[in-house]
Amino acid sequence: MASMGPPPLSFSTFILSLYLFSLLLRTTYSLPTTLGVTYFTPVPTTTQPKPPPPVHIATAISSLGFNSIRVLNPDPTLTRAFTYTNTTLFLTIPNPLVQPIASNRSMALRWLYVHVVPFYPRARITTISVGNDFLSASPPGFYSFLLPAIRNVHLALRDIGIRKISVSTSFSFINIVSTPFPPSSAEFQGLASDNLIKPLLQFLRDTNSSFLINIYPYNVYRLNSEIPIGFALFQEHPFNFRDDLITGVRYRNLFDMMVDAVISAMTAAGFVNIPVVVAETGWPSSGDALEVDANSAYAEMYLRGLVAHLKSGLGTPLRKEGVAEAYIYELFDDEVRWGKTPHERSWGILFSNMTKKYEIEFSGSDSAGGSRAFLCLCSFAVAVNIIRGPLHLLSL
Known part of the structure; x- marks a missing residue:
């Protein structure tokens, strides 16, 4: 049968x-990781060209294929340009406001009523960073203002009934993490480690927020002559890897190594599974006469490799989901903002006339x-x- x-x-x-x-x-x-770009609203002056209208910025972000924008100095007219769009907004409270906000929650409410309340939720504001690399940009001891300011912004959001915007702050990798290699040995460094970082991580865990870190492989590469340029630029070569002998993990690019160093430092502090957001990353297309590796060819290689890596969904060796978001620094070169000095690095992906420097597909679609x-x-x-x-x- x-x-x-x-x-x-x-x-x-x-x-x-x-x-x-x-x-x-x-x-x-x-x-895949949410991919965005940073933007600094130029301050109008009589000597500099008029900045692009906010609606043109919103159109450029959409045409480039970015899902999100991090605004380093929020301007209400720019936020308004992103209402009723699919682009998410990551707003940054400028460093000079951190101390006043730490001292008075009404200052946090005042800032929110200007930059958030008139637009939310029509503008998809998801994150607020209280300061940007505040530890590096402030006098010693000022770190004590940072966590109270973060808490006041968080509580002010609750006061006005907004619960879906996360609050955090960003750090520079070089200034906060002890060493990029081996990643398993990384720890948070400096006096702020116990007094700021651990309480902040507790706050982030309690509020389901992310740890924000500025990661620049270019800076680590310049400080460590033994790092091959291909390892920093996502180039695939047979012997282009580094092994962490403690964990047995093999790394094939410097970006993953730096991200995993942050994850290891958080683990050493007693906190796991807190999402990591790369608040800034990039490679300069020009620098001073001694910075031969700051050139447009290497910048394009880094950005192309970064985008492909983030789109792959492979994550990092220590965190398979990778980073939750990553923001390329920056939309325009500094000269569009306030005039570039001869020795200043250029990081922008657009020229001042809003044409593209590189032919890179930044959108969320990928060949895989x-x-x-x-x-x-x-x-x-x-x-x-x-x-x-x-x-x-x-x-x-």
């Missing part, structure tokens, strides 16, 4: 299949999308057969 095929897939079996499929999917790849979709279908088929197989055997 001819053997019968497996029984039809019941509803309960189908649900089990979906569950197993989700488990397989999680182990296959993570979602088709293969990943096929992989998902295969995983689902495997899940169905794993579930149906035992049921079929039980029916014999």
Whole structure:
């Protein structure tokens, strides 16, 4: 007698299949990182060209394919230009306001009523950074104002009924992390480690917020002559790797190494699973006469490699989901902002006339999308057969 095929897939079996499929999917790849760009609103002067209108900035962000923008000095007219768009906004409270906000919550409310309340939720504001690299930009001892300011902004948001905007602050990797290699040995350094970092991490965990870090492989590369340029630029070569002998983890680019150093430092401080956001990253297209590696060719290689890496969904060796968001520094070169000196680095991805420096696809789509979709279908088929197989055997 001819053997019968497996029984039809019941509803309960189908649900089990979906569950197993989700488990397989999680182990296959993570979602790509949200990719954004930083923007500094130029201060109008009589000697500098008039900055682009905010609506042109919003159009440029959309045409470049970015999902998010980090505004380093928020301006209400710019925020208004992003209302009813799909672009998320990451706002930064300027460093000079940190101390006043720490001393008086009404100052936090005043800032929110100017920069957030008139636009939210029509403008998709998701994050507020209280200061930008405040530790490096402020006199010694001023770090004591940072956490009270963060808490006051958080409480002020609750006072006006907004609960979906996270509050944090950003740090410079070089100034806050002891060493990039080996990443497993990294710790937070300086006097602020116990007095600021640990209480901040506790706050971030309690409020489901992210740790914001400015990561510049260019700066670490310049400080460490033994780092190959290809390792810093995401170049794939047979011997282009570094092994962490403590964990046995192999690193193939400097960006992952720096991110994992941050993750290890948080773990050493007693905190795991706090999301990491790369608040700034990039490579200069020009610098002073001694900075031969600050050139447009290397800048394009870094950005192209970064985008491909973030789109892949591979994460880092220590965190498979990778960084939650990453922001390329910056939309325009400094000369568009206030006039560039001969020895100042240029980081922008657009020229002052809003034309592109590089032919890079920044959008969320990627060439691996088709293969990943096929992989998902295969995983689902495997899940169905794993579930149906035992049921079929039980029916014999």
